[in-house]
Amino acid sequence: MDRLLSMRAFQQVVDDGGFAAAARTLDMSPAVMTRLITDLEQHLGARLLQRTTRKLSLTEAGQSYLQRVRHILNDVDQAEASARQQTDELAGLLRIHTQPVMAVHIIAPLVAEFRRRYPKVVLDITVDSPLVPPIEDYDLTILGAGRLYDANVVARPVIVSEGLLCASPRYLRSAGTPRQPNDLKNHALLRLSQAGIRQREWQLINPEEGDREVAVEVKPVMMANHSDTLLRATLDGTGISAQPLDLVANYLRDGQLRRVLAPWITGRFTLYAALPSRKYVPARARVFMEFLIEQTRLKAVEAERTWPSRDEDKAGDSAA
Incomplete structure (x- = not known):
């Protein structure tokens, strides 16, 4: 009964x-x-x-x-x-879990605008890099493709990002701009390191030529297992590094970084917003997820529009 x-x-x-x-x-x-x-x-x-x-x-x-x-x-x-x-209701506590690099370069820059739109939502952001993200403990988990998570949770793609080769204007003025993949051998390269893995090549992909791949031998002047460390060194003019577009979009847009070797990329990555369940998703989680998708894609488009053409790159080198 x-x-x-x-x-x-x-x-x-x-x-x-x-x-x-x-x-x-x-x-x-x-x-x-x-x-x-x-x-x-x-x-x-x-x-x-x-x-x-x-x-x-x-x-x-x-x-x-x-x-x-x-x-x-x-x-x-x-x-x-x-x-x-x-x-x-678009109010209450929204608990978000993400990795440090995403927290600093993706989430944090969006907080002010999100709070302006939804002032009753309180963000509680946990920043950590566990092997297996505790998705079931949070309203929303922001993670990249390749991370391990329970296949039973729903993970919505936020944006498919490309790995770009970037350098600061100061570095390019002093060292010149590479024109072909093999030119990288004559530049100071910064490389992300992984525990137990020593990669000696960069696999570059040309989307304009049917994803043609070229392997370039890499002898980095600096390696780090921390993305922010590499990004900081790149911004300070240490050398050229590979960075996901969604992480460096703001720096490309405001001119602190410039893309080199366009249209070559170092790979493709998917940023996901993972939910613990398909049912009973709080409205505040849904709107934040939509806001995240909207803003990351908008910034990527804006950054792409500000990239100088190859002719402008050559002119800049001549002037330098």
């Missing part, structure tokens, strides 16, 4: 003054309504209603039971309303 449904049926019968009217209110058949009340009385071991062909009235037990039922159902309705509000 669905006790809560039987309680609602009993309350409705009393309020509407009859089984037929209550059945219409609750969108049930009169037979189902009658069975619910009968089952409830059998469960309680007490008659709740006196039924005659002309009149329906409460027994003493029914009067006492109805008083308690009204309080119980009111509490249940309030609890349900509160839970729905947490899901539907």
Whole structure:
């Protein structure tokens, strides 16, 4: 027996003054309504209603039971309303988990604008790099392709990013701009290192030539297992590094970095927004995810528009 449904049926019968009217209110058949009340009385071991062909009235037990039922159902309705509000309202705490480099270069720059649009949403951002992100513990987890996560969670692509070769204007003024992949051998290269892996080549891809690949031997002047360290060194003019577009879009747009060897890329990466469940996603999580997708794609487009043409690159080298 669905006790809560039987309680609602009993309350409705009393309020509407009859089984037929209550059945219409609750969108049930009169037979189902009658069975619910009968089952409830059998469960309680007490008659709740006196039924005659002309009149329906409460027994003493029914009067006492109805008083308690009204309080119980009111509490249940309030609890349900509160839970729905947490899901539907654009307010409350939004718990986000992400890696350090994404927190600094993707999430943090968006917070001010997101807060302007949704001032009642409070962001609680946890920055960490666990082997397996604890997706089930957060409303939203921002992670890159290749990270390990439970295949049962829903992961929505935010943006497909490309790895670009970047350098600061200061470095390019002093060292010149590479024109062909093999020119990299004569430049100071900065490389991301991975535990136990020593890669001696960069695999460059040319999207304009059907993703033609070229392997270039790399003898870096600096290696680091921390993306921000490489980015900082690149910004300071140490050399050329490979960086995901979505991480360096702002620097490309404002001129702190310049892309080199366009259209060659070092690979493609997908940024995901992972949710612990497909159901009951809070509205604040949905709007943040849409906002993240909107802003990252917009910044990528803006950065691409500001990239100098190859002719402009040559002119810049001549001037230097």
